[in-house]
Amino acid sequence: MKPAAFDYIAPRTVPEALDALADGDRMTQVLAGGQSLLLEMHLERIRPDLVVDINRIPELDHLRVIDNTLQVGALIRHQVFESAQAAPGPLGSLFALAVVNIAHPPIRSRGTMVGSFGWGHPASEWCAIAMALDADIQLQGRQGARTVAARDYFHGPLTTERRPGELITSVTYPLLTEDTGVGFIEHRRTHFCFAQVAAAAVLTAHDGVIREARIGLVNCADRPLRAHAAEQALTGVEIGPPADGYQLPESHPFARAGRIAAEQDADPIAEPYAGLEYRRHAIAVVTARTLCQAANDHRSRSGKSQGDGQ
Ligand SMILES: Cc1cc2nc3c(=O)[nH]c(=O)nc-3n(C[C@H](O)[C@H](O)[C@H](O)COP(=O)(O)OP(=O)(O)OC[C@H]3O[C@@H](n4cnc5c(N)ncnc54)[C@H](O)[C@@H]3O)c2cc1C
Known part of the structure; x- marks a missing residue:
């Protein structure tokens, strides 16, 4: 289908x-x-009167470290983060x-990280x-600028704290210290x-003991989610020897945290190819495997920093 008629403007500045x-x-x-918007316009599920193209606004095209944070401007494409060097330290590895x-690559070369918000x-x-990281979202409207924490930003499917007329100018993430291990695992049909x-998963450990665990869940509720109950179950737990995420005993702390994430944190919605029981099982398994990946990453970073010191 072709989109319904609309007006188009390409401003050069944020004001x-x-x-x-x-x-x-x-x-x-x-x-x-345009990787979500244009599809929706072609399907006529969204029929804007006016499309405001922000691609010619240079001040939105920035990626910078400010104090201990990474600020990602509204024109930074997904693809930039395929290089783990795009962001410092473990944050870059997590993004990659x-x-x-x-x-797929053509969509990643156009779609923006901020557009996802x-x-x-x-x-x-x-x-x-x-x-998971307690990021902040920077919004600007004609009345002024404001910052909203990610935990307050998502209200439901495709519904957020952003008010009509507001532009998201950037998203800011805290940098991760080198004693942090990261993991990201996804399960999908194709x-x-x-x-x-x-x-x-983001695990910070000292002397083999997990001091802080952060877990973000994708598509496990009507909005992006943080698995607080599973995180709490991991605080003070020994990171332990390397574990094979595919063969974890049920009593392993990561397997237990996976089950807690599935049963207490997640609120999944049944889909045509995935009933509720299947989805809860998948959440438990994927979370446990991701924690193993983060623990392994932590071990290899600690090994490297000890090696550096020698
Ligand atoms: C086949 C396919 C598969 C995909 N798979 C995935 C996937 O696995 N994971 C995933 O996360 N995404 C996926 N996407 C979506 C893609 O990542 C989009 O790039 C992303 O959702 C939105 O980014 P965008 O820059 O393309 O935004 P646009 O499509 O331009 O905009 C999307 C919406 O956000 C609003 N918006 C965008 N930027 C701003 C801003 N700065 N301020 C205020 N409002 C703004 C727009 O008005 C619009 O309502 C997929 C898309 C397709 C077509």
Whole structure:
């Protein structure tokens, strides 16, 4: 199908974009990478009167470290994060593990990380990582700028805290220290499908004991989720010897945390190819495997830093 007729504007500055978006009488949409919006317009599920194309606004095209955070501007494409060097330390590794699960290369070369926050899909990899890491979302409207924590941002499927007329200018993530191990594993029907289930895991450990665990869940509820109960079950637990994520005994702390994530944190919705029982099982298994991956990453980073010191 062809989209219904719409007006188009390509402002050169943020204030110009905000003026265009502030037209209360018309249904406006921001165009970033267009990888979700244009599909929806072709299907006529979204029929904007005015499309505001932000691709010619240079001030939105930035990726920078500020204090201990990484700020990702609204025009940074998914593809940038295929290199683990795009972000410092373990954060870059986590992004690189996650990004290859987003669609396929042409979509990743156009779609933006920040656009995923504009869209607010429960199966967004970036949004679940933002939940796990307590990221912040920077919004700007004609009335001024504000910052919203990821935990307050997602209200439901494709529904967020963003108000009509507001532009998301950037998303900010805390950097991760070198005593942190990261993991990201996704399960889906075919390579280019959205995730049935995915988990992001971030483990910080000292002297072999987990001091802090952070777990983000993808497509495990009506919005991106943080698995607080599973995280608590891991605090103070020994990271233990390397474990094969595919053959974990049921009593292993990561297997137990996976079951807690599935039963207490997640609130999955049945889908045509995945009933509730199957989805809960998949959440438990994927979470446990991702924790094993993060623990292995922690071991290899600690080994490297000890080696560096010698
Ligand atoms: C076949 C296919 C498979 C896909 N698979 C995945 C997947 O596995 N995981 C995944 O996360 N995504 C997936 N996507 C979506 C893709 O990642 C999009 O790039 C992403 O959802 C939105 O980014 P965008 O820059 O393309 O945004 P657009 O499509 O331009 O915009 C999406 C929405 O967000 C709003 N928006 C965008 N930027 C801003 C901003 N700065 N401020 C305010 N509002 C804004 C728009 O108005 C629109 O409503 C897939 C898409 C396709 C077509």
